[in-house]
Amino acid sequence: MAGVKFSRQRQAIIDYLCSTKEHPTAETVYTNVRINYPNVSLGTVYRNLNLLADEGEILRLTCGDGSDRFDGNPKPHYHFLCNNCGRVIDLDIEPMNHIDVLAAAGFDGTIEGHTVLFNGTCPKCKTS
Amino acid sequence: MAGVKFSRQRQAIIDYLCSTKEHPTAETVYTNVRINYPNVSLGTVYRNLNLLADEGEILRLTCGDGSDRFDGNPKPHYHFLCNNCGRVIDLDIEPMNHIDVLAAAGFDGTIEGHTVLFNGTCPKCKTS
DNA sequence: AACAATAATGATAATTGTTACTATTATTAT
DNA sequence: ATAATAATAGTAACAATTATCATTATTGTT
Numbered sequence: 001m002a003g004v005k006f007s008r009q010r011q012a013i014i015d016y017l018c019s020t021k022e023h024p025t026a027e028t029v030y031t032n033v034r035i036n037y038p039n040v041s042l043g044t045v046y047r048n049l050n051l052l053a054d055e056g057e058i059l060r061l062t063c064g065d066g067s068d069r070f071d072g073n074p075k076p077h078y079h080f081l082c083n084n085c086g087r088v089i090d091l092d093i094e095p096m097n098h099i100d101v102l103a104a105a106g107f108d109g110t111i112e113g114h115t116v117l118f119n120g121t122c123p124k125c126k127t128s
Numbered sequence: 129m130a131g132v133k134f135s136r137q138r139q140a141i142i143d144y145l146c147s148t149k150e151h152p153t154a155e156t157v158y159t160n161v162r163i164n165y166p167n168v169s170l171g172t173v174y175r176n177l178n179l180l181a182d183e184g185e186i187l188r189l190t191c192g193d194g195s196d197r198f199d200g201n202p203k204p205h206y207h208f209l210c211n212n213c214g215r216v217i218d219l220d221i222e223p224m225n226h227i228d229v230l231a232a233a234g235f236d237g238t239i240e241g242h243t244v245l246f247n248g249t250c251p252k253c254k255t256s
Numbered sequence: 257a258a259c260a261a262t263a264a265t266g267a268t269a270a271t272t273g274t275t276a277c278t279a280t281t282a283t284t285a286t
Numbered sequence: 287a288t289a290a291t292a293a294t295a296g297t298a299a300c301a302a303t304t305a306t307c308a309t310t311a312t313t314g315t316t
Contacts, residue, residue, distance in 0.1 A: 005263045005312050026303080041266040046303060048264090062192030067302060080237065091231050102221050103246045109208065109217070112248035118231045120240035133283050133292045154273080169295045174274060176293095195273060 009033070009040050010048045017058055017072030023079070023088040025067040063088060063117060076113075082122035089122060137161070137168050138176045145186055145200030151207070151216040153195040191216060191245060204241075210250035217250060 012033045017024070024032070030045045049070055053060040059071040063081050069088055071079075078091040100111045140161045145152070152160070158173045177198055181188040187199040191209050197216055199207075206219040228239045 007264055044265060062190060064190030092234055093230050096227060103219050106220055108251035109254055110248045111246050114244055114246045116242055116244045118239050118242045120238045123236035126237055135293055
């Protein structure tokens with residue numbers, strides 16, 4: 001990583017993101033990093049989340065519910081958004097490369113990839 | 129539509145959305161409606177876009193590129209976002225209902241639907 | 257270990273996209 | 287025409303995010 005120096009704050013952000021499956025927003029990352037670094041700034045959180053997402057170390061999820069969410073697992077995978085509680089959950093399914101082929105049919109551009117967001121009712125909301 | 133009255137401004141917004149394939153942002157809708165209604169307000173545009181999207185008369189697209197976009201065609205269909213120019217293009221492919229079945233495997237919640245956004249290089253950016 | 261180069265920070269201001277408020281105007285049913 | 291009420295324009299407020307900048311931390315070099 002040319003021109004990038006280590007920082008305790010960035011490491012704390014990575015550590016927190018890797019410790020949770022909750023797909024937190026920048027605000028939630030901030031709240032949690034502040035437990036160990038009480039005077040970290042929200043700007044630092046945003047700056048590092050952007051840096052890490054640009055580097056491909058984390059994933060940014062735009063679910064259309066106000067703020068972006070982040071995922072410490074950078075490997076492409078699929079997500080589910082609960083229509084009821086807004087929770088975002090990882091889905092354990094294989095990459096659906098074949099849909100890129102479907103999309104490419106009759107399209108003059110080049111398909112490089114896709115993002116999919118499934119929605120419905122999550123397990124917790126189903127049983128309560 | 130209970131409790132909803134006609135308005136020239138709302139009709140102009142619908143007319144503009146149905147006249148374009150460009151998936152405009154609220155700001156772009158505003159700019160274009162102002163050609164015929166020079167003192168329409170941006171708040172009116174937002175209010176009506178939200179109303180129409182809630183009623184299912186138009187589609188709201190959240191592509192993660194700053195502002196939401198809108199589509200005068202409310203029938204569910206798929207979109208492509210150009211990594212280079214940011215243009216959003218309709219894809220003419222069939223609904224991929226089968227991916228909901230894939231997603232449901234091993235998931236304890238209920239899958240009700242999905243949104244997919246393909247990305248890559250659009251035809252115009254490819255040839256220039 | 258001190259030093260120099262420069263990346264990162266905290267604090268805060270600024271920006272952007274969007275929503276809320278309110279007095280006035282437009283639509284619609286009677 | 288009238289009355290009821292939805293919609294408007296204009297503006298203020300808001301939330302999420304980015305920019306600015308003086309200070310601090312990291313890192314490679316002597």
